[in-house]
Amino acid sequence: MNKPLVVITGASSGFGAEIAKLFNQEDYPMLLLGRRKEKIMKLPLNFEKVVVDSVDVTDGEAFKNSIKEAEAVYGPTDLLINNAGVMLLGNVQNQEPNEWKTMIDTNVLGVLNGMQAVLTNMKDRKHGTIINMSSLAGRKTFVNHAAYVASKFGVHGLSETVREEVSSYNVRVSLVAPGAAETELLTHVTDQQALSDYEAWKDTMGGFTMNPVHVAEAVKFIYDMPQEVNIREIDIAATRQDG
Template identity: 55%
Template sequence: HAGLMQLGRADEQDPAEWDAMIDVNIKGVLNGIYAVARQMKARKGGTIINISSVAGIKSFPNHVAYCGTKFAVHGLSETLREELADDSVRVITIAPGAVETELLSHTTSSEIIDGYEQWKDGMGGVITAEDIARCIAFVYQQPQNMCIRELVVTATRQTA
């Protein structure tokens, strides 16, 4: 599914940006689940992989709304996993750290963008979308009777 990251302070960010992130990051996941869960449950098997973020595990300055959406992905994924486990449907959450994508381009504050870019440069770069694709393939290719519930993946030098 798609993701949207618009960074900003809670007291300064346009609430329309919150709505956009909720629509994409939470409702997008829920719509994806709705599209496939019933069929997987009926056939007694399947795998749902939701992409969250390290920002769904810990907080970061200027990430209030984004963290909220990614914490939601973690919570709904764990609840869904419990609901579908008896039907042999695996629900897996992948929580990437900083990834080199276009996500930051949605942020409107040049000060926040500059700080984020400096943070990425300070750790020698970040992981790539291809790295995440390999993670997705890895968790998916495990036997159906085994569920890697969560995979957190970051650049080696990313400490947060």
């Protein structure tokens, strides 16, 4: 029996790349989306049933069209993992407003674009799962994270709202909220003081945060549950992380 299509955004590195590896090992057809297509193509995957597309999730039409093209080959999307996101640390008093916009557009509007692209079909089939990647910063505050926190509180709120709206159709909406992890999120931070403060905080955990593979395992655990069971949220962090 052929397995259904899995769509993963932000698949070039971090959580997205590790999630792609897990589903690839079990021979799921996948659509992997990211702005760095060439980096996705270098992942250690079997690309026989993998479509890779360079799509910015803030472009709703391009996002939707890419999914339609993959579905024409592999059938309807059964799992959408909205993983694409950016974390630009900075104090709101002096952070450039364009960085706020970048985070809101990618972290919130990008998730909404993905959900809109697949929900009608999932409701019609009364089957499907959406897993939105948020953050512990969607549950609590962190210094120098104001705009990022705002975006992730938004992901929490929209996920729970849509879950309530589609639950009667047997469609699952779930959320994974990781703590600090060893990903590339910090590579785009322009505020050196905020970056130094983060590294000092990281040192309190021995200099290491969580391995992203464990976040990928949490995502897979949610999806592997029967369709009639929805794990609404998983909060996951390194044991040494106290906040």
